[in-house]
Amino acid sequence: MPSAYGNMTAGELDEAIASLESEAAELKARGLSLDMARGKPSPEQVALSLPILDVLTSSADLVDEGIDASNYGCPDGLPSARALGANLLGVDPSQVIAAGSSSLELMYSLVSKAFSTGVRGDAPWSEQGPVRFLCPAPGYDRHFAITQHFGIENVPVRMRGDGPDMDEVERLVEGDPSVKGIWCVPKYQNPTGVTFSDEVVRRFVSMRPAARDFRIFWDNAYCVHDLVEPGETVMNVFDALALADVTDRVYEFASTSKVTLPGSGLAWLAASPSDIADVKATLSLERVCPNKIVQLAHVRYLKDVAGITEHMAEQAKVLRPRFDLVERKLSEGLGGLGVATWTHPKGGYFVSFDGPAGSAKAIVALAAQLGVKLTPAGATWPGGVDPDDTNIRIAPTYPSLEDLSAALDVFVVCVRLVSARLARDARG
């Protein structure tokens, strides 16, 4: 279907471009400095969690199920912190490690371990010749950066409406023993907001990987991050594994980084008992113990899964107007033009936007000139290479509603102007 610009006469199109250029000039003259690039909670969200700082005082009981949180020990994390993670992810506490503030650090640590010393006694990836990792795209740039850092070849796989393209995933994982892993965000995927369907989860657990040391990095970063009630649910991957009679397949991650204070919480790893034992052996060399005071404060503050859900419902009240504003501004500004599509997520932190082929870099560059910082075009693809140059990740959580509104106005003008110019270029 041709876009509104494609349907215009040459004269109409020139006129439209001239008008948009003058709008852009006006916006530029405002000297804006806005940021819609960061998947970062807003100050209002963070404020909801500040009472966690009041939970532990010098007179508090710092013993957790017999463990003194104020001294060394307990490298796998406080018992109650492991139990909270286990309940959250629906697994047994013996399958869970509670670590420091960053789940990304756990992921890095596991890739590093596999690269340097191997998975469960298999040869280190560094000694297995070229090694590859599947990267559902659009996806999360920090995931891709980790594997890239170790010289692992990142292989993009298209994200669909129900998860990654599983035909392609199965073909690569089952056919190629150099494929050692895949990055997944199964719920409210970054940036598409897609929650993997049950069918996709079942196919993930039922695959027969060519490599014994293949692992799925299941980053359940947005497991409790619903914007609406009820949110979406993703099938419990360990239940699915049990049904398929498969054990050592998945490293699952979660953290409190977008639940309490970003960067100052705890992260969890869940895996099969044998995989957990393998990981513990390395983790125990890596550090004496995680910060158990932080873990204790979190358990006492959040209490249980119901406590987390309640807390997240308060955060959703802060976030929903921002996502509603994105939807309204994009619909009003771009609806019916036939130049763009975008996602309508029920949770998570992003809206994934696709403009015309060859537009994303130009839109992001133009927005920067007009004072609006966006996630770099291409960032959602491994190596920064979006094959069609269409995708832009919109991160509406951090700015105030007022700033977000202004930034979206700029964004809409940029999309229209770049699309119109592309339509003109297409006429040769």
Add this chain to the structure above:
Amino acid sequence: MPSAYGNMTAGELDEAIASLESEAAELKARGLSLDMARGKPSPEQVALSLPILDVLTSSADLVDEGIDASNYGCPDGLPSARALGANLLGVDPSQVIAAGSSSLELMYSLVSKAFSTGVRGDAPWSEQGPVRFLCPAPGYDRHFAITQHFGIENVPVRMRGDGPDMDEVERLVEGDPSVKGIWCVPKYQNPTGVTFSDEVVRRFVSMRPAARDFRIFWDNAYCVHDLVEPGETVMNVFDALALADVTDRVYEFASTSKVTLPGSGLAWLAASPSDIADVKATLSLERVCPNKIVQLAHVRYLKDVAGITEHMAEQAKVLRPRFDLVERKLSEGLGGLGVATWTHPKGGYFVSFDGPAGSAKAIVALAAQLGVKLTPAGATWPGGVDPDDTNIRIAPTYPSLEDLSAALDVFVVCVRLVSARLARDARG
């Protein structure tokens, strides 16, 4: 010089052994369960730091030099936390990264980085064929375990009274490009308590390593851990480097783990500006940011180097009686027998004990039978192999004075009995 047991007649020696065996049997009958193995602060020490939990509340100002500690960002650590570390180590804040609770984790991370992706653009150690690391011994088992984990060959170098055997260090570092690093604890070394002399520090910075990617892992774990006033001082290694006109040589580490709450504080890395830039590039992939709330609480609580010194003086009051008790019990029980020597540290966490050749494993095993857990014999040597089987690390900080006293009584009997039996065995 023969020991008291060596000077006895056969009959006297048999009698002495019988008497010690009956003492041992009596001790065993008591069913003790004591632990003198762990380099862990005592609960009394930890209690001194509990007010740190009162420093930050939900109404506190969480902004540090323009950085919001309650949200993502600032991967190198809070400005004031970096400044505190810089003042502590006597370097410029630009040379310092403030990280999570564990300096061991930083060390692991740097070995891992060098192994996987290399130091400053040089080939990864994993691709350079066999790689070696020097391990001053007796030394710290967790250091040795890290390099061993990566398949690096740990090469022991004898500790002397003023630091490692520098003739041997220079010979290996200058002559062998496969030697990539050395583990050092320059002040109150674990376990000897030795503080490196100025001459040793000067030789460290003046060496001409055969490998460009050689680094000294300078773990200044006990930099503020004096037991007496005045404590010992180690020359500022970066000042020494500057005098020698050498730059990229040292990774220095320190942490608050034995200053505030063990495992729940922050750690610092100091290095040359180019090395810091190299490390930052990896660290920024590894995690979004360290726990800045913990860092802010530390800075507000400890304030400055004077604040740390004052705080540590209080801890010394708790620790000194324990170290005095070790000295008294060992002197009373073993002095004049000619079977053992031990250190008289002015700081740090350990007393290093040496019995007769071939005695350490037997002493530790016997003590375990009598209900006293000691650090495994050999743990202070890479691979767990103490060539003379003499060294035992005594960790007197954690037990109460009463428990420590009972444990030392057992230890003395074990040393005497094992020494007497060795003297008898020596007669054939």
